[in-house]
Amino acid sequence: MSLIALIPAGGVGARALDEQHSAPKQYRVIAAKSLLQHAVDVLLSDARVELVHIGVAADDPYIESESMQLPKAAIVHRSGGESRASTVLQTLDAIEQTQGLTNDDWVLVHDAARPGLSTQALSDLIDVCLTHQQGGILALPVPDTVKRAVASTTHDLQSRIEQTVPREGLWLAQTPQLFKAKELQQALQKALTDGAEITDEASAMEYLGYQPLLVRGHAENFKITWPQDFALMEQYLIRNEV
Numbered sequence: 001m002s003l004i005a006l007i008p009a010g011g012v013g014a015r016a017l018d019e020q021h022s023a024p025k026q027y028r029v030i031a032a033k034s035l036l037q038h039a040v041d042v043l044l045s046d047a048r049v050e051l052v053h054i055g056v057a058a059d060d061p062y063i064e065s066e067s068m069q070l071p072k073a074a075i076v077h078r079s080g081g082e083s084r085a086s087t088v089l090q091t092l093d094a095i096e097q098t099q100g101l102t103n104d105d106w107v108l109v110h111d112a113a114r115p116g117l118s119t120q121a122l123s124d125l126i127d128v129c130l131t132h133q134q135g136g137i138l139a140l141p142v143p144d145t146v147k148r149a150v151a152s153t154t155h156d157l158q159s160r161i162e163q164t165v166p167r168e169g170l171w172l173a174q175t176p177q178l179f180k181a182k183e184l185q186q187a188l189q190k191a192l193t194d195g196a197e198i199t200d201e202a203s204a205m206e207y208l209g210y211q212p213l214l215v216r217g218h219a220e221n222f223k224i225t226w227p228q229d230f231a232l233m234e235q236y237l238i239r240n241e242v
């Protein structure tokens with residue numbers, strides 16, 4: 001059995017761009033390292049993770065820049081796809097072609113855009129999934145009252161409430177998400193071929209009928225999505241260094 005990590009880093013980070021920054025968000029430096037380097041380092045902090053495979057766009061000009069110093073255990077594949085799911089699948093295919101995949105291998109998929117993952121949450125996810133021999137994800141129960149907007153009102157800041165949605169049983173999906181590598185590969189292949197809407201690894205597994213485990217994550221593991229998210233994440237990362 002081996003536990004490999006996979007970071008999809010083939011996105012353009014369109015929602016995080018601003019006038020001063022044109023590179024994809026995974027290459028923005030905060031707290032002394034790029035988001036991608038933070039994500040690689042936290043995954044390798046768990047001794048059970050042997051290698052971190054990174055999937056970047058075929059024409060990515062940033063990954064080989066001098067400032068991007070990655071550890072030897074990080075392997076870059078130019079396997080980025082049009083969607084996050086296709087980047088994950090194409091990176092799994094590249095791993096299979098270069099080092100092989102067995103039925104016993106597990107893959108831990110983690111967003112480059114979530115550099116705030118704690119070593120404790122990472123360890124919890126691996127412990128729970130390996131103990132139960134079932135795939136699972138980090139996630140957080142929805143803490144707030146949830147509203148559904150009226151469909152016809154599309155402006156982000158001026159929508160109207162149609163109804164309050166019961167929050168019981170609702171969780172916000174984070175990463176890492178841990179699955180048997182070959183099962184995930186098959187699930188992604190099927191879901192993408194069928195045109196199913198797949199926004200994370202768990203949704204591909206759900207599409208095949210699996211019920212992945214939910215393991216409690218933590219708030220600092222939020223995904224950097226908007227320009228204002230960088231400053232908050234930097235505070236967390238600096239605070240956790242000391």
Ligand SMILES: Nc1ccn([C@@H]2O[C@H](COP(=O)(O)OP(=O)(O)OP(=O)(O)O)[C@@H](O)[C@H]2O)c(=O)n1
Nearest residue numbers: 008009010011012013014015082083084087112
């Ligand atoms: N075609 C894609 C799209 C996304 N990702 C990766 O998936 C992770 C989470 O996705 P998201 O935050 O949605 O990133 P982007 O798609 O880059 O963001 P945006 O939608 O704002 O452009 C990131 O590490 C991103 O690089 C990827 O590997 N390949």
Ligand SMILES: C[C@](O)(CO)[C@H](O)COP(=O)(O)O
Nearest residue numbers: 084111173174175199200223
């Ligand atoms: C995988 C993910 O991080 C779980 O929250 C998320 O689905 C990434 O994609 P999104 O397009 O930002 O929803």
